[in-house]
Amino acid sequence: MIRRVRTTCRARFVSLGRVSVTIRHAQPSDYGRVIQHVNAWWGGREMAPMLPQLFFLHFEGTSFVADDGDGRLAGFLVGFLSQTDPDDAYVHFVGVAPEQRGSGLGRELYERFFAAAREAGRSTVRCVTSPVNESSIAFHEALGFEVDRVATDYDGPGEDRVLLLKRLG
Numbered sequence: 575m576i577r578r579v580r581t582t583c584r585a586r587f588v589s590l591g592r593v594s595v596t597i598r599h600a601q602p603s604d605y606g607r608v609i610q611h612v613n614a615w616w617g618g619r620e621m622a623p624m625l626p627q628l629f630f631l632h633f634e635g636t637s638f639v640a641d642d643g644d645g646r647l648a649g650f651l652v653g654f655l656s657q658t659d660p661d662d663a664y665v666h667f668v669g670v671a672p673e674q675r676g677s678g679l680g681r682e683l684y685e686r687f688f689a690a691a692r693e694a695g696r697s698t699v700r701c702v703t704s705p706v707n708e709s710s711i712a713f714h715e716a717l718g719f720e721v722d723r724v725a726t727d728y729d730g731p732g733e734d735r736v737l738l739l740k741r742l743g
């Protein structure tokens with residue numbers, strides 16, 4: 575018999591000034607709700623193929639979605655604990671609906687991830703972003719990330735990446 579590890583679903587209501595959202599662990603059923611927005615939220619870049627459903631099946635405990643008061647998707651964060659380095663946790667995608675940006679929701683999603691990473695004994699959070707995504711770099715720096723290095727051809731020819739890291743206090 576296959577047993578599924580269930581995450582404790584501690585949904586949390588968060589009021590962020592003009593925005594009120596409920597943040598909870600991501601569920602497999604959230605995949606369709608998220609993926610339909612990804613390219614648009616990334617300014618029309620073809621990002622959806624980099625977020626296959628597996629992240630919503632196997633990383634529930636370290637992935638989060640935020641819904642607004644009408645049940646619409648306000649934001650999400652997909653991350654996981656490194657299988658290779660027991661000190662590291664990694665954020666693969668974070669996105670906030672354009673109309674909700676600047677409210678602190680991106681930071682709030684990250685705070686949930688930092689708490690999950692700390693709880694699992696991780697001391698470093700890593701992520702990568704594209705050099706063209708200057709707003710992502712600025713956002714991460716505001717959250718206390720520092721640029722580790724800029725890696726040429728990191729994700730294949732011509733796919734340079736900015737490697738960011740944050741030490742959890």
Ligand SMILES: CC(C)(COP(=O)(O)OP(=O)(O)OC[C@H]1O[C@@H](n2cnc3c(N)ncnc32)[C@H](O)[C@@H]1OP(=O)(O)O)[C@@H](O)C(=O)NCCC(=O)NCCS
Pocket residue numbers: 615616666667668669670671674675676677678679680681682703707708709710712713714716717
């Ligand atoms: C990046 C993103 C997730 C930020 O979400 P957000 O909810 O607007 O961010 P917050 O309101 O929580 O901002 C947190 C901090 O980051 C800063 N910040 C956010 N976006 C910024 C930007 N474009 N330029 C400069 N600083 C920015 C805020 O000023 C804030 O700093 P403060 O707390 O010191 O005042 C959102 O803009 C987004 O979804 N972008 C498209 C997808 C993307 O590029 N994701 C990241 C790569 S995976």
